[in-house]
Amino acid sequence: MVKYLLFDIDDTLFPSTEFSALARKNALNAMISMGLDDDFDPINARLLSIIEKKGSNYPGHFNDLCSQLGIQEPGKYIAAAVAAYHDTKTSIAPFPKVPPTLLRLRESGYRLYIATQGNSIKQWDKLIRLRIALYFEGVFVSEELREDKGPAFYKKVLSALDAKAGDCMMVGDREDTDIAPARAVGMKTVRVLSGRQATLPTKADFVIKDISEIIPILRDL
Amino acid sequence: MVKYLLFDIDDTLFPSTEFSALARKNALNAMISMGLDDDFDPINARLLSIIEKKGSNYPGHFNDLCSQLGIQEPGKYIAAAVAAYHDTKTSIAPFPKVPPTLLRLRESGYRLYIATQGNSIKQWDKLIRLRIALYFEGVFVSEELREDKGPAFYKKVLSALDAKAGDCMMVGDREDTDIAPARAVGMKTVRVLSGRQATLPTKADFVIKDISEIIPILRDL
The missing domain is CATH 1.10.150.520 (DNA polymerase; domain 1)
Known part of the structure; x- marks a missing residue:
């Protein structure tokens, strides 16, 4: 589950x-x-x-x-x-339904984490500017894990969480760094249709246009 | 003059x-x-x-x-x-009478310059954040002139302006980097009583508490 x-x-x-x-x-x-x-x-x-x-x-x-x-x-x-x-x-704002969706997921007992590519302080800065940092229990940044977002990165995430792959769902917009490698280690995957890869084909388990669609997906699992 | x-x-x-x-x-x-x-x-x-x-x-x-x-x-x-x-x-604001005083000085035909210690881009950033950059015809920064704010710095300023020392007045809060060396090369000097050196004795020609006091000083010269 x-x-x-x-x-x-x-x-x-x-x-x-x-x-x-x-x-x-x-x-x-x-x-x-x-x-x-x-x-x-x-x-x-x-x-x-x-x-x-x-x-x-x-x-x-x-x-x-x-x-x-x-x-x-x-x-x-x-x-x-x-x-x-x-x-x-520094005036970045989240997609509008992100904050209420994150809050609802926390209320429902899900444990929320970030899995992101890049420099630790820069990525934290974004979460702080977006005013959503406190929703997440932890942040996995490629720089700190010393692995780019490929299968080895997601394996390190699993071992840090002490979790089975089947208990994890990765949500992202990129096929190459979010969907393919998370799927390769056995996680469930949700592809958000935004950003520069929005029109690429996907092997994700679920495809959504808006982050709020995660709520019914999790309900129906 | x-x-x-x-x-x-x-x-x-x-x-x-x-x-x-x-x-x-x-x-x-x-x-x-x-x-x-x-x-x-x-x-x-x-x-x-x-x-x-x-x-x-x-x-x-x-x-x-x-x-x-x-x-x-x-x-x-x-x-x-x-x-x-x-x-x-990035939310810095000028002393309140700075913008109207600078405008009035420009209207009266004075040519305004900055003479500042430090890194060129950092000092420009302050002028931009203070929304006063356009009042100045030029900016002399120690880093670009390759001289700290001592007599040699002010000599380089004079030669860049192609001006006589007696035609120049230096306005600053510090005795060591603003008043003493500008005075040493023959400029007129105005000491603003603010910052960490506010209580030190001064050899400046004029002492002011507020930048707007420059207007009557120049009128009476």
């Missing part, structure tokens, strides 16, 4: 992809407000190409953009961009 | 010392809200001692605090502390 519910964060509990695009847009507009004499579309195209080349976790996107634009004293533009970017990233 | 006005930022244009203390307090309270089972006063004493030992620009204050407290999985506490700290630091 399912007792442990594991949730991915990005694009599962909040629209991460959308917020990232908005943060970039706000950052570029802040540079223009600070006096940068360029139009949005060409500098946005440059920024996207920098992100594609250097990866989204590279910390020098705006520095590179300024040097491509030949800006001699980039301090004010970088500061304006980073401030606007951070302001957007 | 004074034409160029140079301003320090911290404790001159906004109550920096006060905001730093508030940011630390909010950070520790956020750790307690996240479930840390300690009282404010003892953890605050520990934090202050860490800051004293490692300096205020050391980035690992909360990491060190967590390891002193023997916290095994510090991610959530560090994330909560840093988020609250940053939220406070």
Whole structure:
């Protein structure tokens, strides 16, 4: 019987992809407000190409953009961009039915955990900004477990919980890091149709559009 | 005749010392809200001692605090502390008469510059957060000039402005980095009585309690 519910964060509990695009847009507009004499579309195209080349976790996107634009004293533009970017990233909000669904699951006796890829403090920061950190008994972050979100990661989760795979259900938006590896170790899986992989085929046990659909799924199990 | 006005930022244009203390307090309270089972006063004493030992620009204050407290999985506490700290630091506001005074000085034809110690992007970030960045024609930051705020720093400022020392007035709260070295190169000086050096004796040409007092000083020169 399912007792442990594991949730991915990005694009599962909040629209991460959308917020990232908005943060970039706000950052570029802040540079223009600070006096940068360029139009949005060409500098946005440059920024996207920098992100594609250097990866989204590279910390020098705006520095590179300024040097491509030949800006001699980039301090004010970088500061304006980073401030606007951070302001957007710190104003993230969960998908609207996430908080009441989490509360209902706790009331029903389920034990809630996070299973997420990335840096421990960054992922905790998201839970805190989303105001949902206290709903979770624990957080499994790939960096702390020293395993990317593949089968070995989910095995470590099972042993940390001292749980059988059949007692666990993994909820996430990605087939490669959420559904396939959790399924490979025997967990039940729920695929949320959001984010960049929304149109990919899935082998998940259940497919939902909204997180609240978990409640009837668990009731019917 | 004074034409160029140079301003320090911290404790001159906004109550920096006060905001730093508030940011630390909010950070520790956020750790307690996240479930840390300690009282404010003892953890605050520990934090202050860490800051004293490692300096205020050391980035690992909360990491060190967590390891002193023997916290095994510090991610959530560090994330909560840093988020609250940053939220406070990004909500800084200028001393109330700063924006109208800067506007009036611009209207009167003065050319306004910043002369500040520290990291270029951090200092620009403050001007942006304070919503006063556009009042200034330029910003001289010690990091970019490769000189701490001593006489050599102010000489470089004079040569960048292509100005005579007698045409410049430096406004700041610190005797050691604002008043003494600006005076040493021949600038006029205004000491603002705020911050940690407020009670030290001064050799400044003028002493003010509120930034708006600059207007009558310039009128009477």
